[in-house]
Amino acid sequence: MAQIPGMIKGLAVTFNTMMRTFKNGSNTVQYPREKEAPPIRARGVIALHEDNCTSCMLCSRSCPDWCIYIEAHKELAPPRREGGKPRAVNKLDRFDIDYALCMYCGICVEVCPFDALFWSPEYEYSEPSIADLLHDKSKLGEWMETVPAAPELEVGADKKKK
Amino acid sequence: MHSLLAVVIPYWGQSLLRVLGGLVAVLLPAGTIVYVFLFKMMSFMQSRLGPMEAGPYGSMQLFAEVGKWLQKEDIQPDNADKRIFRMAPIIVLMSTFLLVAVVPFGPDAWFTNFETGVFYALAVSSISVLGILMAGWSSANKYSLLGGLRAAGQLIAYELPMVLAVMGVVIQAGTMNLQQIVLAQNAGSIFGTDIVGNPYVLTQFVGFVVFMIAVQAELTQAPFDMPIAESELVSGYMTEYSGFRFLIFFIGEFATAGVFAMIASTLFLGGWGVPFSWFGWTSMDSVANWMNVAGPLIVFTKMMVLVFLIMWIRFSYPRFREDQLQRFAWKVLIPISLANIMVTAVLKVAF
């Protein structure tokens, strides 16, 4: 008998939710018709800024899923100063991220020392075939266009120390 | 008693009408219940919209679902007892069709006018237990077997309070014929005021509550859905069923909800009738013929109200544990309904 007020309260909760949904609409959105704006710093897809990459392999090694594949070869670039020796630089042959494996932890973005990887909020890149989820260098480069400018730092946050 | 809208219909025509009417009376409520309550009301109670794509406002979703189920592969487990496996869902659905046969929809619009209508309804509703046990055993799956045994235990336990709750109505009406019970409610009066007739939900409120709880348990709806508890038994006795065999179970579940609600509305809310004093009718013969058309609509409305109650409770409460479930039936509902019978009988004799 003691439970009855609680039971009635429980019924009231569902009934009130129903009336609220009637009046104000639901908390969900009808996805392909309406889209929710992703929050800032949303982790949608990882973009690659190829010119910054030095093939240091840090991202690939820190990836928990081993979903980043990097291949590179050394090339001789013209020397910086007149009469100097030509420099050896790493030229990127392949930079693939397999989004069928990726778990969006973002460690690769954090660990990149040269700001070559960025988060983009784009999320609509599902494919009918799982093989197409392997994004190669050029596709990852295209995502760069969707990367938003870095948001303002919050008040009182430390500036990055040089 | 063979004039529908004052048109005389030959016997074969009446029989055909009854069979078609039976199909409509089972399938139409089932479809409506699934769309209005399972798809829409449940979603709204969870602050979402439910199916929206098929047809305007998702109204064709039901047909899409049926189409999906019909084209699925009909899988039967290797070790299953195939014949029994195939028979089980049909027995469950058959119980529903037998059940609707006694529900009266109007002064002349009934399928059978059984003298022991209430008793018959309670009897055939228990046939579905057999189908459930058969499904559980023949699937050759321990989850199915456990689910089937739980369902049987639950359905037998809640059959008793259901019968006992109905006894109060039978005592008060003095008949087991559902048509006569409708008449007794609509032509009756409470202490001389006959403005709303005498719907037994007022005088038999305890019986009504017990009956609705027992119906909830017989339908294995949410607070009592231990037999198909998906977190421990996958889906109970339905685990191995797919395609149209699952569809039959699904239709059976919601059609039975509708038919039980119709029986409850006949027993406690006055059935197809409106209070006879509104139109100055006194007996069954003086009821106007248009009630044969209005009656089914009235029954349908009352059914929707009761199914709303059932579904509301289903969507609100968490599941009972097995021992709580049995204890509730044997230690709470049965004593209450026995006391209700006693009080009703004493008052019936006293007045």
Add this chain to the structure above:
Amino acid sequence: MLVNQFLFLAALLFCIGVYGVIARKNAVLVLMSIELILNAVNLNFVAFALRNGNADGHTFALYIIAIAAAEVGVGLGLVLLIFRNRRTISLDDLSEMKG
């Protein structure tokens, strides 16, 4: 309808039930055969009630149905107890008097 057609049917059911009681070893199957016998008796009661034009047969058919329900309840309780203690419900294995 003849009186005898129902009585013959009942007799046939009764004899099939008797055969089941004699031939079966499984306790549950013996209980089922007893149900067959009880139903044959009930059929007789109801047939005679119609022949004699009163309700006595109906009353006693109802009593027998109630008795049968009680019998099955206790019988199956026994069978389950035996199964729990001996892991078998074969009646041939229960002939010794040791506990």
Add this chain to the structure above:
Amino acid sequence: MVAQNIGFAIIATIMVIAAIRVVTTSNVVHAALWLVVVLAGVAAQYILLAAEFVAVTQVLVYIGAVMVLFLFGTMLTRSRIGVNSGLNNRYSNLGIPVAMVLFAAMSLALADSFGTEKLPSDGSLVTTQQISDQIFGRYLLPFWALSFVLLAAVIGAIVLARKD
């Protein structure tokens, strides 16, 4: 009259076949389900005999409760799917002559005493009220005895089923 006889013949044939399957089938659950067919047939025969109330009680008690109990019992005692040998005992062949002789004796007696006597075709329908008047009037004492039997059965079943 003819329609009733055809109905009787069909139902009776199904019942006899099902009853024979009950005592010969080699799977306990199949036996129980065949028994359901027999019991449903008996209910149908009650309706032919104008015993509506008894028929409904038959469905409620036998099919709804007793058979479910049977299935419950067989499933709890590990009845397997498929053929289960060893359901018959050593004397199973003895049953056939016994049943034959019994049936022969009964048919002789029945044919001798009732011959071709007809059931009254216009027999007044027994109403539920008549039955209740019988139960609570003339046959009240057996009813009391029955309620004590049921009480004893309930208590006995609980005692048997308890673990300790």
